[in-house]
Amino acid sequence: xxxxxxILIEGLKEQGVDVIFGYPGGVVLPIYxxxxxxxxxxxxxxHEQAAIHAADGYxxxxxxxxxxxxxxxxxxxxxxxxxATAYMDSIPVVALTGQVPTGLLGNDAFQESDITGxxxxxxxxxxxxxxxxxxxxxxxxxxxxANTGRKGPVLIDIPKDVSTTKIPDEDGPDQxxxxxxxxxxxxxxxxxxxxxxxxxxxxKRPIIYAGGGVISSEASKELVEFAERTCMPVTTTLMxxxxxxxxxxxxxxxxxxxxxxxxxxxxxxxDLLFSIGVRFDDRVTGNLATFAPNAKIIHMDIDPAEIxxxxxxxxPIVGDAKNILTDLLKRIPATCSHPEWSEKVQxxxxxxxxxxxxxxxxxxxxxxxxxxETLGDKGVIVSEVGQNQMWTAQYYPFSHPRQWITxxxxxxxxxxxxxxxxxxxxxxxxxxxxxAGDGSFQMNIQELGTIAQYQxxxxxxxxxxQFLGMVRQWQELFYERRYSYTELPEVQFEHIAKAxxxxxxxxxxxxxxxxxFKRALNCNGPYLLDIRVEREENVxxxxxxxxxxxxxxxxxxxxxxxx
Amino acid sequence: xxxxxxxVLVEDSPGVLSRVTGLFSRxxxxxxxxxxxxxxxxxTSRITIVVSGNDVQIEQVKKQLNKLIEVIKVLDxxxxxxxxxxLALIKVKAEPGEVRSAIMQVAGIFRxxxxxxxxxxxxxxxxxxxxxxxxxEDLMSPYGIIEMVRTGKIALQRGAGTACSGR
Ligand SMILES: Cc1ncc(C[n+]2csc(CCOP(=O)(O)OP(=O)(O)O)c2C)c(N)n1
Numbered sequence: 001x002x003x004x005x006x007i008l009i010e011g012l013k014e015q016g017v018d019v020i021f022g023y024p025g026g027v028v029l030p031i032y033x034x035x036x037x038x039x040x041x042x043x044x045x046x047h048e049q050a051a052i053h054a055a056d057g058y059x060x061x062x063x064x065x066x067x068x069x070x071x072x073x074x075x076x077x078x079x080x081x082x083x084a085t086a087y088m089d090s091i092p093v094v095a096l097t098g099q100v101p102t103g104l105l106g107n108d109a110f111q112e113s114d115i116t117g118x119x120x121x122x123x124x125x126x127x128x129x130x131x132x133x134x135x136x137x138x139x140x141x142x143x144x145x146a147n148t149g150r151k152g153p154v155l156i157d158i159p160k161d162v163s164t165t166k167i168p169d170e171d172g173p174d175q176x177x178x179x180x181x182x183x184x185x186x187x188x189x190x191x192x193x194x195x196x197x198x199x200x201x202x203x204k205r206p207i208i209y210a211g212g213g214v215i216s217s218e219a220s221k222e223l224v225e226f227a228e229r230t231c232m233p234v235t236t237t238l239m240x241x242x243x244x245x246x247x248x249x250x251x252x253x254x255x256x257x258x259x260x261x262x263x264x265x266x267x268x269x270x271d272l273l274f275s276i277g278v279r280f281d282d283r284v285t286g287n288l289a290t291f292a293p294n295a296k297i298i299h300m301d302i303d304p305a306e307i308x309x310x311x312x313x314x315x316p317i318v319g320d321a322k323n324i325l326t327d328l329l330k331r332i333p334a335t336c337s338h339p340e341w342s343e344k345v346q347x348x349x350x351x352x353x354x355x356x357x358x359x360x361x362x363x364x365x366x367x368x369x370x371x372x373e374t375l376g377d378k379g380v381i382v383s384e385v386g387q388n389q390m391w392t393a394q395y396y397p398f399s400h401p402r403q404w405i406t407x408x409x410x411x412x413x414x415x416x417x418x419x420x421x422x423x424x425x426x427x428x429x430x431x432x433x434x435x436a437g438d439g440s441f442q443m444n445i446q447e448l449g450t451i452a453q454y455q456x457x458x459x460x461x462x463x464x465x466q467f468l469g470m471v472r473q474w475q476e477l478f479y480e481r482r483y484s485y486t487e488l489p490e491v492q493f494e495h496i497a498k499a500x501x502x503x504x505x506x507x508x509x510x511x512x513x514x515x516x517f518k519r520a521l522n523c524n525g526p527y528l529l530d531i532r533v534e535r536e537e538n539v540x541x542x543x544x545x546x547x548x549x550x551x552x553x554x555x556x557x558x559x560x561x562x563x
Numbered sequence: 564x565x566x567x568x569x570x571v572l573v574e575d576s577p578g579v580l581s582r583v584t585g586l587f588s589r590x591x592x593x594x595x596x597x598x599x600x601x602x603x604x605x606x607t608s609r610i611t612i613v614v615s616g617n618d619v620q621i622e623q624v625k626k627q628l629n630k631l632i633e634v635i636k637v638l639d640x641x642x643x644x645x646x647x648x649x650l651a652l653i654k655v656k657a658e659p660g661e662v663r664s665a666i667m668q669v670a671g672i673f674r675x676x677x678x679x680x681x682x683x684x685x686x687x688x689x690x691x692x693x694x695x696x697x698x699x700e701d702l703m704s705p706y707g708i709i710e711m712v713r714t715g716k717i718a719l720q721r722g723a724g725t726a727c728s729g730r
Contacts, residue, residue, distance in 0.1 A: 121589050125632040128578070145632060181574065181635040256702060305626035308619070 001166040004132040004158065005034040008096070010385035012040060017067050017427055019043060019058065020096075021051040025071020026111065027098035028482035040346045043425065043454060045445040048075050050418035052082025052153075053444070054092050057419030059086075060405045061380055061426040063218065065147050069096045073111030076157070076183045077118065081412060084122040086153040088409025089239060090216060092146040093153040095123075101161040102130060115157050119303040124152030132165045136175045144177050149184030150303040151216055178284050184302060188319035188327055196298045196315050197331045203272035203296075205341045206232045209255065212239030212408065213301060213321050222325035223276065224248065229329065232274065235263035236491015237284055238393055239408040240277070246397035252349065256284035257543045259349040261352035261552060264343050264543070267292050268550040277321050280310040281409070284546075290548035292501045301322050306466075350553075354394050356537075364388065364463045364533045368395040370462065371433065374517040379431035380405060380423050384416035384440030386470035388463045390539040391544045414443025420458045421451055429520060431459065438464045438488055448500040451526040459520045460528040462493055465535045473538050477553070493530040504528035564615050567641045568718050569574065569625070571610040574633040575601060581630055592624050595623060596649075598715035605660065611717045615730070644721040650690045650714045652678075653700065656707035657685040666706060673699045684709060 002010075008031060012020070019041040023197050024032045037043050045051045048070040055066030070076050076097040085095045100109040104106045116126045125145050127138045135158070142154040197216055200206060214223050214236075220243040227234050227250050234244045234253040244251045255263040267273070273295040278284070285291040288311055299307045300317040307316040317324055336342075356365040368391055371381075377399040383389040383406045398404045407415040418435035441462050465470075468486040475483050497504035503523055507530065520527040540555025573579050580599055587594050595613040614624055618676040621639070628637045657663040663685065670677055670687050673695065679686035689699050696713065 116578060120578075120585050130577075179632060182632045231697065303630070304629055305623065309623060388621075 001258055003030065003034075003166050004129075004135050004163040005030040007132065007135050007157065008163070009034045009038045009040065011136055011287040012067065013038075015065065015139065015143045017065070019420065020067045020069050021045055021054040021058075022050050022069030023051055023071065023075055025075050025098060025099060027072045027160040028069065028163075030156070030160065031069065031096075031098065042069075042252070043450065045418070047444060048078035049082055049414065050421070050444050050447045050450070052079045052093065052095055053085065053412075053415050053418035054422030054425070056082060056086045056091050056415075057382065057405055057422030058426040059091050059093055059422075060419070061402055063216070063402070064271045064426075065092045065094055065143055066422060067094050067096065070098070071111070072098045072100055072115070073113045076115040077113055079155075080119060080122060081414075082529065083119055083153045083155065085407050085410045085412045085415055087122045087124065087186070089212060089407065090151045091153065092151040094142050094146050095153060095155045097155060097157045098163075099128070099159040100159045102159045103161070105159065115155065115318055119155050122153070123155050124150075126155040126157065128157045129159065129162050132162045132167055133174075135162060136171070137177065140175070140177050141179060145179070145182065149182070152305070156542070174479045177519045185304070185318045186302075186320040186323055188300065188317045188324035190327075192315055192317045193247040193324060193327050193331065196317060197328065199272055199296055199298060199315060200230060200274065201335065204338055205270045206272035206274060207266050207295075208231065208232050208234040209237075209267065209273055209275045209278055210234055210243050211237040211278030214240055215277075217277065217321040218401070219276075219303070219320075219322035219325055220244065220401045222329065226325050226329055226332070229332055229334055230343055231338060233257070233266055233342075235267060237278055237281070237408070238406060242394055242398035242401045242404045245399040247399070249346075252345070253354070254393055256281075256549060257545075258287065258394065258539050258541065259284075259543075259549065260354055260394070261541055262345065262348035262550060263540070264549040265348050265352075268548070269344075269504035270295045273297045277301060278486075279306045285310065286543045286549040290550070294345065329333070360510065360535050362508065362513075362532065363537055364391050364465075365395050365537075366464060366510065367461070367513060367531055367533065368435065369393055370513050371435075371517060372396050373427060374514065374521065375431060375433070377403070379403070379433060380427060380435040381418075382406065382416050382420035382423060382432065384434070384436040385411045385413045386437045386468065387465075387473065387537070387539050388435050388437040388440070388469070390470070391463070394539075395445065413440040417441060417444050417458075417460065418447050418505065419537070420460075421447060421456050424456050424458045432457075433459045433461055435461045435463065437469055438462055438466060438491060438493070439468045441493070442491070445496065448497060448502055452502050453502045455525045457524060458526050460497075460526070461549045462528070462530050463533050464491075464530050465533050465537070466490055467535060469537075476538070477542070478544070493528060497528040502528055505561065506530045506532065506534045564617060565621070565641075566613060566615050567624075567639055568645070568647065568716065569610075569612045569614065569620050569628070569717065570638045570640050570718060571612060571628060571634060571719070572602070572604075572636040573608050573610060574604050574635065575608045576633060579608070579633045580610070583612075586606070586627055586631065587614070587624075590623070590627060592620065596715040598717045611715070613716050638720070640718055640720050643724070645718050646721060647692050647716055647718040648690055649693055649696055649716050650688065651696045651700070651713050653687045653689065653708060654679075654710040655685055655687065655703045656681050656683060656709060658726055662706060666703070669699070669702050675699060
């Protein structure tokens with residue numbers, strides 16, 4: 001005989017789960033009791049939101065499913081933001097929640113919440129286990145759904161009596177995955193691929209627009225080979241950074257609202273947009289009518305619902321990016337037939353580089369550049385949300401997939417630090433840095449307790465501008481500098497870290513940066529750097545919301561200009 | 564804006580209806596009519612949904628429905644040969660006497676059934692397409708409709724084709 005809690009733990013082990021981020025409570029006590037001697041590592045976070053962000057960071061760093069566990073009611077509700085974050089970025093996560101006993105369901109029992117109802121719009125799927133006999137099958141289905149097709153978070157809600165009820169130990173036929181309505185398409189349609197080949201061969205100004213789908217299908221090698229073979233420049237979304245090395249001559253960096261000038265110009269003038277694993281998000285496209293206005297569009301995606309959702313497409317290809325690119329590579333001969341276009345793109349790149357003012361003041365862009373020089377291509381860089389995120393995206397030269405972790409679709413402040421914790425647990429041998437704003441960091445600052453307790457050696461870099469910087473920037477540019485509630489008082493993060501037993505220092509000037517990074521890197525445990533940067537620095541270029549992406553504000557802070 | 568009728572085969576499991584309706588409200592698709600019930604296959608229900616939209620919206624509805632794990636098959640039967648029916652129960656004021664016999668006559672013409680007789684009311688059951696139900700509703704309203712309920716549209720493709728065979 002086995003209890004539901006035992007079946008759960010065995011099911012998790014069958015799925016290869018080695019770590020769970022969680023927080024206990026009454027109705028998950030039977031599960032915690034089983035965890036006590038299970039050989040699965042459990043990390044006790046300080047807030048359930050951090051548990052799911054950590055599971056998400058773990059998943060982004062490895063491609064494996066991240067797992068978190070919370071109790072019913074308040075615990076479960078604290079997962080919602082994290083589920084929505086993972087859902088928007090298509091990250092495979094399985095969230096386990098406790099629930100009141102089945103007999104009390106629907107009675108407004110103590111700590112009851114209808115978490116399957118609450119999370120329906122922010123999960124790929126969710127389950128309420130009503131009979132312990134279904135538990136084993138549901139675990140298998142949950143992991144399968146989370147990590148196949150378009151990946152995403154799945155929640156399993158487990159009433160307390162399901163955890164405690166014992167049933168005979170057998171693996172009957174009804175424990176197998178049975179999902180009649182779920183059949184993701186992995187192979188691209190041959191005819192469509194052939195049509196794409198014809199368009200690619202006919203194009204004079206083609207460009208690749210690559211996104212997170214390339215990372216999740218592990219298609220970056222194929223992407224680079226394809227770009228080289230066809231001499232197509234590549235621009236990536238925020239989520240796609242790292243799918244082509246930053247220093248690759250064909251790489252144009254990020255496009256969109258804070259994209260590079262050259263990427264946005266190239267998109268606007270292109271005659272063929274080859275889109276891979278992207279979703280034409282409004283932060284990328286700006287005004288849709290002026291996005292790649294003269295281009296034919298090929299769109300490949302594993303989720304058919306993304307194709308044509310925002311912009312009509314000439315050639316849709318549904319399937320897995322790696323499979324389709326592999327197929328394409330077989331059909332595309334080596335051709336480099338648009339030298340004029342290549343030259344034009346290279347000229348834009350040369351004449352409109354990303355730039356910031358280098359006048360001896362401590363600016364965030366500089367900090368990021370120095371961090372990159374310190375780390376080389378080692379390590380994982382996680383960001384919070386806001387200016388810190390955009391500067392990192394712009395200035396950090398990502399060289400490979402999964403080196404960069406950020407909340408793209410939802411833009412969740414408070415994501416970065418716990419996600420970095422999850423990533424560090426996933427890749428213990430690599431340095432993991434989180435680049436944070438002082439605002440975002442304070443959204444899950446309590447996790448200092450977790451990294452201290454488990455000595456998770458995350459390095460925290462706070463670009464401290466004592467503002468909700470990105471919002472302040474909008475107020476500066478579009479609301480006549482009326483800084484309504486975006487100023488934050490000075491906080492001595494160094495003292496807070498030390499109170500948790502974490503080594504920390506405050507950095508105030510350029511000459512101290514490199515040595516501070518070295519000390520952080522050489523420290524075996526976690527380390528916090530509170531870096532006091534220029535307070536009113538802005539992220540440029542910037543496309544005002546709703547404008548054409550070719551209409552960028554390029555900013556005043558160039559090195560050539562005097563103030 | 565075109566009206567589309569979807570015949571959607573789903574797993575007969577708790578919560579599936581709220582997944583489907585939640586999807587519609589969340590994405591701003593307006594449901595005009597919805598009817599659900601079990602069907603010929605075990606553990607399966609069929610939902611008939613009528614929704615209006617332009618081609619892009621309708622395509623999105625279909626794709627988003629297909630993404631739901633518990634949705635087995637989505638068939639847009641609008642342009643296929645099909646039969647549509649709706650059922651309505653109409654409770655109408657009917658004093659015994661001339662009025663009552665007039666109402667019963669109209670019901671007879673519509674092949675509607677009188678299924679309940681009260682001291683001064685009648686309940687009429689009528690099936691048909693929406694226009695037939697609208698017509699009888701029009702004719703009854705001068706007498707005073709006390710209460711009325713409609714099932715929402717159900718529809719099936721004509722001939723041997725099914726939502727599962729897709730033909
Ligand atoms: C949970 C949450 N609340 C609010 C916002 C809106 N928002 C976006 S950026 C930003 C400011 C971020 O400030 P900070 O973390 O200090 O970073 P900075 O922009 O200064 O680098 C805010 C409030 C958000 N993205 N997430």
